[in-house]
Amino acid sequence: xxxxxxxxxxxxxxxxxxxxxxxxxxxxxxxxxxxxxxxxxxxxxxxxxxxxxxxxxxxxxxxxxxxxxxxxxxxxxxxxxxxxxxxxxxxxxxxxxxxxxxxxxxxxxxxxxxxxxxxxxxxxxxxxxxxxxxxxxxxxxxxxxxxxxxxxxxxxxxxxxxxxxxxxxxxxxxxxxxxxxxxxxxxxxxxxxxxxxxxxxx
Amino acid sequence: xxxxxxxxxxxxxxxxxxxxxxxxxxxxxxxxxxxxxxxxxxxxxxxxxxxxxxxxxxxxxxxxxxxxxxxxxxxxxx
Numbered sequence: 001x002x003x004x005x006x007x008x009x010x011x012x013x014x015x016x017x018x019x020x021x022x023x024x025x026x027x028x029x030x031x032x033x034x035x036x037x038x039x040x041x042x043x044x045x046x047x048x049x050x051x052x053x054x055x056x057x058x059x060x061x062x063x064x065x066x067x068x069x070x071x072x073x074x075x076x077x078x079x080x081x082x083x084x085x086x087x088x089x090x091x092x093x094x095x096x097x098x099x100x101x102x103x104x105x106x107x108x109x110x111x112x113x114x115x116x117x118x119x120x121x122x123x124x125x126x127x128x129x130x131x132x133x134x135x136x137x138x139x140x141x142x143x144x145x146x147x148x149x150x151x152x153x154x155x156x157x158x159x160x161x162x163x164x165x166x167x168x169x170x171x172x173x174x175x176x177x178x179x180x181x182x183x184x185x186x187x188x189x190x191x192x193x194x195x196x197x198x199x200x201x202x
Numbered sequence: 203x204x205x206x207x208x209x210x211x212x213x214x215x216x217x218x219x220x221x222x223x224x225x226x227x228x229x230x231x232x233x234x235x236x237x238x239x240x241x242x243x244x245x246x247x248x249x250x251x252x253x254x255x256x257x258x259x260x261x262x263x264x265x266x267x268x269x270x271x272x273x274x275x276x277x278x279x280x
Contacts, residue, residue: 007214012203015216024249025258025265032255050207081206105206124204156208 001043002029008059008081010052021048023055030062040189041069043181044089050080053105053124057081057131063088064135069188073181074098074172080105084128086172087136091184093176096163100171102146103158137170223248228269233257237269245269 006019233252
C-alpha cells in the first residue's frame with residue numbers, strides 16, 4: 001500500500017507546515033514493489049492537494065508502467081497533479097464524498113514576460129493532459145473543456161468533480177471504497193497468478 | 203518549479219523561508235542515509251541514499267523515522 005498525501009514534493013523542499021509525498025522516496029519504493037516476488041498487488045491511496053508537476057508525473061509514469069497489478073482509491077481529494085496519479089493505476093476507485101479538481105497549471109516565482117514563458121507552460125500543461133487522457137476514458141477535448149471552465153471555482157478556472165461525477169466523465173472507473181478496491185486488486189492478482197492477462201487495461 | 207496544486211503558493215510556502223535543518227550523511231551497517239538533527243537532540247531520517255530499492259520499504263528508514271543518536275563529532279583540534 002502506498003499513500004500519496006498532502007503536497008507532492010518536487011526538487012524544492014517545502015516548509016514543514018506542509019504534509020508531503022517525496023518522489024525521491026516513492027520512486028525507489030515502486031521499484032522495490034515491482035521487484036519483490038512476494039508483493040502481488042499495489043493499492044495507492046490518494047488524498048492530495050497536488051504539487052510539483054514533474055514529480056507527480058514521474059510517480060504516475062512509474063505506476064502506469066508496473067507489471068504488478070495496481071489499484072488507486074481517491075479519498076478526500078485527488079486534485080491537480082493527483083489526477084494523473086489516480087488514473088495511472090490499472091483500476092481506479094473514488095469514494096462518493098471525494099473530489100477531484102481539474103484546473104490549469106500555474107508558475108510560481110519569477111515569471112519572465114515573454115512568449116516563450118507561455119509556450120513552456122503550455123507544453124507542461126500538454127504533458128499532464130496527454131498522460132491523463134491516455135490513461136482514462138475521457139477525451140482530450142472534454143478534459144480541456146473542464147480545465148478551462150469558468151464560473152465553478154471561486155478564484156480560479158476549472159472544474160471540481162465529486163465522486164460519481166468523476167466516474168460519469170470517464171476519469172475514474174468506479175465509485176467505491178476500500179472493500180471494492182481490495183476486491184479488484186485481489187481479482188487482478190489472482191488473474192496474474194492464473195497466467196491470464198487479467199483485467200488490466202493496457 | 204511548476205506547482206500544480208489547489209493551494210495558493212502563500213499557503214504552501216508561508217511568510218518566511220525555512221531554515222535548513224543540519225544534516226549528516228550516515229554510512230554504517232544500515233543503508234546509506236542522510237539524517238537531520240531536529241530539536242532537543244532528536245535525530246530523524248531525512249532521506250535514504252541507498253542503491254538497494256529494498257531499503258526504501260524498510261520501516262526503520264522511512265523519512266521522519268527516529269534515527270539512532272549520532273556520536274558527537276570529534277573536535278577539530280586537540
